[in-house]
Amino acid sequence: MTTQVSPKREVGYLSELLQQRPSLDVQAIGAETVAWLQEIRDRSTPIVRELAIPTTRDEEWRFTDLSSLLKVNFAAAKPTSPLPDISSLVLPEAAASRLVFVNGFYAPELSSVAGIPEGVFAGNLWANEIPRWRDYLAKLPGGQEVFSALNTASLTDAAVVWIPKNRSLEVPIHLLFVSTAGELPTVSQPRCLVVAESGSAVTVIEEYAVCPHPQPLSHRRGGQEYAAYLTNAVTEIWVGENAQVTHARMQREGEEAFHVGKTAIAQARHSRYTCCAVSLGAKVSRHNLEIFQTGEGTETILNALTKIAGEQLADTHSTIALNHPYGTARQVHKCIVGDRAHAVFNGKILVPKPAQLTDAGQLSRTLLLSPKARVDTKPQLEITADNVKCAHGATVSQLETDEIFYLQSRGLDADSARNLLINAFATEIVDRIPIASLRQTISQIVRSNPIS
């Protein structure tokens, strides 16, 4: 889907990253698995070699400058010992259905799968199950851009969730990817695969968070508590016929983090996919969200909230590629931008000729809270089918002075009035987070970081 035009540049940087990929351990995972993973890696490696780290000259990266990334030399993350304390990140709703990866490595000690009923699979790549996964892992349509190709070329392990036919899973599954930023810049490349077979239903929470390093740092470097780290994540979700996947994606990386994530979803006939993506952390973050419709009558609901401040940059590029009739798509993307932060949104909806009777709506709303805050947004429709209903809208504004005045006239001070309005703006999305405790956490974060 994402085409890249950059000529080959920064060759050294990418091959260095490629060099850093963990080797496949035959003893731990078995020869057959190694062979299979190696085959997947080998398919992607040449793609990485062909491509370059995009620059602002690439249309898809016009507003997201990665030059600060190129200044950092990342080394592969290593398994940490002792393991970090994740108690603050545990969701009570998913207390016994949680997979934890620390710096990209599966941490069975921190995970808990006791609550996963039989027949449902939630775990990391596991030899016995591989035949089932062959058709799904790294098989999603759409071209590979450099970061997802790099992830695939470095594929070592993955969080896998498999819901069998007609099974509705009550408990949500929490996929937690924790980074423990250390003294040196590290890179980790998490991978998720979610397969919901026909008629099934599941809620998946994918979360990227930072945890203090379990061992105190020997010295603090120039006011910076942790070194930078890069998370390059890829998630593939297969929604079978009549299946329903509710997906919450929380990005709460550390202040010095770079986060590049891709979520690709294939939606079969009459399936429903709901996504709630929240981006709060990272110095530079980019989320590519790609939906491919593989059958008619699908329903796609995308909600997203980005709240950034300081010098943060948060970029979301979404594509909804319809190709069958009777599809419905609803997208609401909201950004709250403070200080000198910079939000980027590009939302594509493709409605080719076969996608007759599509009903698509897209709304991008941005709140700029400070004089230096900046937003670049581009809702984009490409339509060939004539019997469709498509609309998009975009607004950018600051807080209404009238509204602040009204609240002040009711006895609120200016700051409380502003915060109340900012919360109200965020609530539309926060309320759609499927898990109550998470909803609370996020709403607290939004509230506790007033942007002035």
Place this chain on the structure above:
Amino acid sequence: MSAAVKTLVNQPYKYGFVTTIETDTIPRGLNEDVIRLISSKKNEPEFMLEFRLRAYRHWLKMTEPTWPHVTYPAIDYQDIIYYSAPKQKAKKNSLDEVDPALLETFEKLGIPLSEQKRLTNVAVDAIFDSVSIATTFREKLAKEGVIFCSISEALHEYPELVQKYLGSVVPIADNYFAALNSAVFSDGSFVYIPKGVKCPMELSTYFRINSGDTGQFERTLIVAEEGSHVSYLEGCTAPMYDSNQLHAAVVELVALDNAEIKYSTVQNWYAGDENGKGGIYNFVTKRGLCQGVNSKISWTQVETGSAITWKYPSCVLVGDNSVGEFYSVALTNNYQQADTGTKMVHIGKNTRSTIISKGISAGHSKNSYRGLVKMSPKAEGARNYSQCDSMLIGDNAQANTFPYIQVQNHTAKLEHEASTSKIGEDQLFYFTQRGISQEDAVSMMISGFCKDVFNQLPMEFAVEADRLLSLKLEGSVG
């Protein structure tokens, strides 16, 4: 839908005739000598030749843009004739000296140039291939101090004015086609409205491409001094040829304090036949600079012709409280491709802009809206409202929107809306049930769809545009 709509869209192009006339044509190809030749043919001042050569040298270093959502075979720039003019004796002092064949051509196009027949309140500059044939009402305008003439004449008579403003809004290296135009432009209109003058009549330029292998590169420059006001209209037609022709124009508008410029275009170049053969490549750079406080520039365009349209009339809002407006109807049929829209660059405080774009695509055509709204860090209190609606007729047509929104000031306020729909079956049914034929119903609905834009056109042209649209669409709905 019915066959009625199909016949409605597929109206023959009635301006497709060729005028046989003896012409002064230079050999094909482009190099510095050709540019010198054009410059010397027009007997231009020295600074102009330098301007052209500088542009040409820039152009050589540039590459053709590939980002528009259009496809066309590579253009061979050496296979184009860059200058072609009807032969005529010396200088025309009155219309009597203009070749009768030319007058007849313009009469056939509905633009009578002779005194008795002309529209009473519109001054016309008629441009035929590379040169201006005649400019009407010059004396009357001169009384008010308004200068309205071809740009070649302006270069002789008001060189300081031209030198001051030419290239000030669209720099020579602005883009590939603007650079090419700066190097080889042959003629165009020049308008100067002095301080405090409200131009007493509508000004208009009529562009006619006649010759088959020439490219037309015209240049229009409008300067509105403090407190002045002008309304300007351009129209364009071309004969039907099987080959594609390049038309790369540049239009520059400058509005000083409290000035207002209203620029309307009815573009009806030959669009190619129903199989997409022939037609004009319309690669145009239009930009207005609201330099003064409270100035206003308003673009209205009705784009129905051309095989390919690549055109983004823009406003650079520098002066505080300045206003930019863009009203557009773009209609594509058969294999036409349009990638058009606007750029509103807000720089001054409290600048405001409005964008209303209506796209109608029928047949196998592609119609894209591409727009940029940029609020720079200093644009305190800037305001923009954009609305882009598309209507699809038939399921082989394409409608795309690419709105770029870049906001760097938190006090700015911006809204953008877009929708895509087709002509509703139930609406059609309602009309026919009331005894209105399907064809009339479709053309009514389309003119209703475009009303917001047509309302902005000067009266005579609004009627014309409405009719043009229904003619163009004849037979495509059905």
